[in-house]
Amino acid sequence: MSRIMKTNRRKRNRQSVNQWIAALSIIAVILTAMITIIHLSNESVTGPSTPAVSTSFSDRPQSDDLNVSNTSNTQSGSHTSTDTTTTTTTTTSTTASTTSTTTTTAKKNGTPCTVTAEYANIRSGPGAGYDFIQKVFSGETYNIIGQATANNGIMWYEIELSGGKTGYICGAFVNYNGNGSNNDQTTTKEAYLTFDDGPSSNTLKILDILDKYNVKATFFVIYHKGQEDAYRAIVERGHTLALHSYTHTYSEIYKSKTAFFDDLDKLSNYVSNITGITPLIMRFPGGSSNTVSKKYCKGIMSELTGEVQKRGYSYYDWNVDSGDADAVTVDKDKIVANIKNNLGNRSNACILMHDASAKTTTVEALPEIIEYLQSRGYSILPITGSTPLCHHKVNN
């Protein structure tokens, strides 16, 4: 009897040990799986760690947002955006703390986008947790210069603001082809032929070529005595007459704000007297990104880019350089090749060329440039008051 009891107890002990071993094995398997999952999720984080982004569109503009302080949530690791806490309790995400971003070269670089929300907050980085920069409002258009996708799938676009600033806007609040669908297939492609530093003996030849193809262009003119007929022909033949500079002398125009506007006003009066048109579209000599001006007055481009807009001007830089100013005379084939290379897949191309008297090869290249653009499906248009802005990043 006692032997049987001992045997039974041993059996029970063995069973108990076996049950413990089984339980520990299951726990070990679960722990291994958890460690693997954590490891894999860390592997998938490719970008730098960033402030958290709510999985909801926490930057969605709403009236409460106006009262939000944005000073407490930068780089804190908290996944509670101050934008969301002011409004509802449903926007806090428990997954956002693992959010990272992958910044890519913008596929839509240079594409204008239009704000579709009543207003939206611009941030210093791609997420609602980044510093607030400013608000933008419904209907305003900005150029996209970059994009970043958070791991939660929300696309943010880096855009150019006025005065050389840049910032990020949540992709939910813009459309970038004017039809609201953000669908590249339906994007219309537009090209703007622009000619600087004329008019000259080449200008009438260019106008004849443009007429032949029935396309309109934009002429950023400077002061040229004796070219009165050319200024008038630009206007009469339906092109955009725009301002560049009276003297085009960097050391003069960029030495002060006053000097710059004295020069611009002088040119404006000059062309107004000849043509009856007072242009409100302009281009800075060297572009707004020029680094020459800071030799004469540090920071002047930041000041001027803001001031010209306050005075009612729209300024245009370029995103496709023909390179026809790289030398006095650049080979015609080189000009065509430069444009083909720099055009890429832009849906909105602002092409820099020159119609100064030395630029005979630009005239020669023009038919091929127009035919190439048309073969690629571009509409060739003059810059008008409603043309999306093309701004460089100010660097002074």
Ligand code: ZN
């Ligand atoms: Zn110029």
